[in-house]
Amino acid sequence: MDAVTVKGLDKYMGRFRLKDINLSLRKGYITGLIGENGSGKSTLIHHMLTLKKQDEGRISILDKDPELEREELLNRIGLVFAEDRFPQNLSPKKLNRLLNIYYINWHADTFFAYLERFNVDATSKVKFLSTGEKVKLSIAIALSHEAELLILDEPTSNLDPTFRMELLDILQTLMMDEDITILFSTHITTDLEKIADYVVMIDDGEVLFDMDKDVLFESYRKVKGDRQIAADAGGVLIGTATNALGFEAMTKEPQALKELYGEKVLIEDLTMDEMMYFIKREKGETING
Numbered sequence: 394m395d396a397v398t399v400k401g402l403d404k405y406m407g408r409f410r411l412k413d414i415n416l417s418l419r420k421g422y423i424t425g426l427i428g429e430n431g432s433g434k435s436t437l438i439h440h441m442l443t444l445k446k447q448d449e450g451r452i453s454i455l456d457k458d459p460e461l462e463r464e465e466l467l468n469r470i471g472l473v474f475a476e477d478r479f480p481q482n483l484s485p486k487k488l489n490r491l492l493n494i495y496y497i498n499w500h501a502d503t504f505f506a507y508l509e510r511f512n513v514d515a516t517s518k519v520k521f522l523s524t525g526e527k528v529k530l531s532i533a534i535a536l537s538h539e540a541e542l543l544i545l546d547e548p549t550s551n552l553d554p555t556f557r558m559e560l561l562d563i564l565q566t567l568m569m570d571e572d573i574t575i576l577f578s579t580h581i582t583t584d585l586e587k588i589a590d591y592v593v594m595i596d597d598g599e600v601l602f603d604m605d606k607d608v609l610f611e612s613y614r615k616v617k618g619d620r621q622i623a624a625d626a627g628g629v630l631i632g633t634a635t636n637a638l639g640f641e642a643m644t645k646e647p648q649a650l651k652e653l654y655g656e657k658v659l660i661e662d663l664t665m666d667e668m669m670y671f672i673k674r675e676k677g678e679t680i681n682g
């Protein structure tokens with residue numbers, strides 16, 4: 394069952410276009426959203442929440458139409474954006490009173506417990522909190538109103554490594570205890586390697602893949618060898634990059650390459666960053682002929 398379904402979302406925004414986006418967020422799982430700067434991750438998230446009106450397409454969130462039932466949905470969704478959206482002159486303590494009115498299922502005790510755990514001063518005005526502390530405040534809010542869906546847009550980019558690890562632990566624990574769904578956009582792909590169940594890659598406004606992470610890593614390998622092999626085996630190589638020493642590429646046929654070329658090819662596991670690099674190269678080569 395899906396917590397979010399996006400069908401045929403198409404939107405022109407000047408020079409940028411979200412192109413026929415189709416994707417689903419499976420209920421009870423963590424989906425990672427990856428893509429280069431400007432590929433459309435934040436735009437897609439904003440459109441899913443209909444913060445901007447879409448040109449074409451249908452979106453369903455928690456079985457509701459977000460255009461018609463936005464208020465209800467915002468109660469059921471925990472949002473964390475990289476940018477700061479709080480009233481600057483309020484402290485988290487004062488903010489708590491507003492949140493208590495806004496969220497039907499607000500838990501002040503949970504909120505203050507998270508602030509303490511995250512070492513965020515509840516009495517300090519938001520404007521005096523550091524960038525990372527504001528993100529922590531945002532995370533504390535998202536986790537304190539029984540959200541069924543967490544949408545985290547680059548939450549970890551301003552966080553120190555220790556807290557990043559703690560956040561990943563918190564999210565994994567939440568997934569074990571409760572039936573929630575998480576969409577997590579990030580450039581720190583090692584975070585997704587750790588916690589994501591599914592990975593969606595977006596490039597220049599279009600979804601390049603939407604796959605089970607384990608299947609993704611089981612299906613593809615990195616292959617290295619000399620340039621003649623790259624020329625012979627081009628059909629099974631993805632995003633081939635050559636230099637004076639030889640070639641590097643991604644392949645779905647590591648076994649066949651090993652059988653054909655034996656010691657002449659080196660097969661290795663891929664990181665998600667390498668995967669993005671090869672897929673992007675392949676797309677460029679295809680587009681540019």
Ligand SMILES: Nc1ncnc2c1ncn2[C@@H]1O[C@H](COP(=O)(O)OP(=O)(O)OP(=O)(O)O)[C@@H](O)[C@H]1O
Nearest residue numbers: 406407408409428429430431432433434435436437
């Ligand atoms: N209101 C707007 N009008 C026109 N173009 C826009 C608007 N908002 C964003 N864009 C463009 O849409 C593209 C996608 O931007 P978006 O912020 O979604 O990328 P992103 O993948 O989240 O990038 P990053 O990783 O840098 O945060 C960019 O080229 C941006 O300039």
